[in-house]
Amino acid sequence: LSCEHALKKDWTMLLYDETQFQAYLDQNRERFRDELFEFLRLRSITAQGIGMEETAAYVAQRLEAIGAKVQVLRLPGAAPLVLGTIGSGERTMMFYDHYDVQPAEPLELWETPAFEPSERDGKWFARGVADDKGGLLMRIQAVEALQATMGQLPLQIKFLIEGEEEIGSPNLSLYCQEYAHLMQADACLWESGGANALGQQQITCGSKGLLYVELIARGPAYDLHSANASMIENPAWRLTWALASIKDRDDRILIPGFYDRVRDLTESELQALAALPNDDEQVLKSFGVDHFINHRQGLERMKAHLFTPTANICGVGSGYTEEGIKTVLPAEARAKMDFRLVPDMDPYEIEQLLRAHLDANGFDDIELKVLSHAYPSRSPVDSPLVQVAAKAIEHVFGHAPIVYPSVAGTGPTALLRRTLNLDICSAIGVVHPDCKMHSPNENINAADYWSAMIGTAAFLSLFSQS
Numbered sequence: 074l075s076c077e078h079a080l081k082k083d084w085t086m087l088l089y090d091e092t093q094f095q096a097y098l099d100q101n102r103e104r105f106r107d108e109l110f111e112f113l114r115l116r117s118i119t120a121q122g123i124g125m126e127e128t129a130a131y132v133a134q135r136l137e138a139i140g141a142k143v144q145v146l147r148l149p150g151a152a153p154l155v156l157g158t159i160g161s162g163e164r165t166m167m168f169y170d171h172y173d174v175q176p177a178e179p180l181e182l183w184e185t186p187a188f189e190p191s192e193r194d195g196k197w198f199a200r201g202v203a204d205d206k207g208g209l210l211m212r213i214q215a216v217e218a219l220q221a222t223m224g225q226l227p228l229q230i231k232f233l234i235e236g237e238e239e240i241g242s243p244n245l246s247l248y249c250q251e252y253a254h255l256m257q258a259d260a261c262l263w264e265s266g267g268a269n270a271l272g273q274q275q276i277t278c279g280s281k282g283l284l285y286v287e288l289i290a291r292g293p294a295y296d297l298h299s300a301n302a303s304m305i306e307n308p309a310w311r312l313t314w315a316l317a318s319i320k321d322r323d324d325r326i327l328i329p330g331f332y333d334r335v336r337d338l339t340e341s342e343l344q345a346l347a348a349l350p351n352d353d354e355q356v357l358k359s360f361g362v363d364h365f366i367n368h369r370q371g372l373e374r375m376k377a378h379l380f381t382p383t384a385n386i387c388g389v390g391s392g393y394t395e396e397g398i399k400t401v402l403p404a405e406a407r408a409k410m411d412f413r414l415v416p417d418m419d420p421y422e423i424e425q426l427l428r429a430h431l432d433a434n435g436f437d438d439i440e441l442k443v444l445s446h447a448y449p450s451r452s453p454v455d456s457p458l459v460q461v462a463a464k465a466i467e468h469v470f471g472h473a474p475i476v477y478p479s480v481a482g483t484g485p486t487a488l489l490r491r492t493l494n495l496d497i498c499s500a501i502g503v504v505h506p507d508c509k510m511h512s513p514n515e516n517i518n519a520a521d522y523w524s525a526m527i528g529t530a531a532f533l534s535l536f537s538q539s
């Protein structure tokens with residue numbers, strides 16, 4: 074996977090009059106805000122199957138209103154995916170966003186109701202305003218304003234807007250395969266993006282993959298009197314030994330072949346790593362611990378955090394764990410584990426390696442239930458996409474962005490990167506560190522909404538010439 078395109082010369086001038094763009098924003102500020110609030114009032118909760126059709130139709134209409142050619146794509150049992158295409162030119166930029174939101178519960182913790190947007194202290198509050206309806210509508214309005222300023226757009230833009238991101242995008246891969254011919258583009262600007270706690274704009278170029286499993290050890294037909302421990306094997310011990318065989322005390326994962334596909338860092342990834350801010354102290358303080366694994370610090374800690382795979386125990390359960398004494402030999406023991414994977418690890422292969430490792434160590438009786446797979450994804454930190462985003466940020470925000478080669482978490486970017494062969498990054502969005510995504514009182518700063526719109530326009534203009 075690599076984007077062959079090299080940056081052209083003389084791509085660094087904006088093709089439009091910025092004063093005129095700003096004037097258009099000022100004239101339409103109130104309408105833009107009202108539209109956002111209207112959009113936020115629509116409940117579109119995939120997990121509960123609420124409002125998907127209605128909200129997809131709203132997005133389709135809003136795209137049609139700026140002159141986009143819109144297709145509402147469908148697959149059996151899936152929420153509709155809205156694809157809007159507008160403009161023409163040599164270059165095509167894809168915007169990925171999603172119109173679904175997380176459930177709003179617990180409702181009593183919201184200061185104002187989740188689906189009644191409100192403004193307080195320069196912030197807008199509502200479920201989905203940060204993740205991702207604010208970013209979604211901001212991009213559409215930015216394109217509207219750029220088009221009004223320029224007369225016509227200097228590139229083609231494809232809006233890929235799905236409705237199942239908050240439940241793990243179960244059909245995105247299938248949509249991309251089925252409709253790949255409609256989704257060709259030169260690069261993709263992913264949802265999210267924004268500034269860190271120091272107000273520095275960030276660009277992120279990837280995410281880790283995931284294998285999520287449950288290990289189940291079974292013993293006697295029912296919980297026994299613990300006097301039987303003298304003659305009957307205890308599944309909790311078997312599970313404990315199996316878990317202990319997976320990772321040693323130096324944090325080394327012991328599954329043969331586990332690290333084989335871990336890709337070395339490129340020179341530019343190492344440079345990006347070296348430029349990351351050191352927040353060791355804040356992280357330790359906020360987590361309430363006094364050291365990191367293996368007493369790593371600074372760059373070494375960050376490198377392990379962003380670029381090494383993990384084997385994590387999410388939960389363990391067996392036997393009696395309530396108050397007081399119960400002498401029992403449990404019938405069963407279970408553990409849930411997640412493995413975060415880095416390029417070029419394959420979650421399906423890691424599943425096989427884990428099974429083979431358990432078998433080879435005498436744990437072939439332990440059941441392995443697989444709950445989730447996701448591929449890792451990392452686009453180059455020096456791609457034209459990232460250089461253009463960085464330039465737009467410098468121009469609009471007056472400072473160079475912090476470029477994260479990857480985040481330590483997992484997202485569905487790999488689905489698009491693998492199926493459509495696109496460089497992808499997140500940048501120039503409305504997210505801030507205290508925006509409370511997925512939590513009560515989700516919010517964005519109104520000022521960030523307007524500056525992200527200016528940044529998006531600059532980004533598009535620069536990309537069209539790149």
Ligand SMILES: [Zn+2]
Nearest residue numbers: 204205238264
């Ligand atoms: Zn999101």
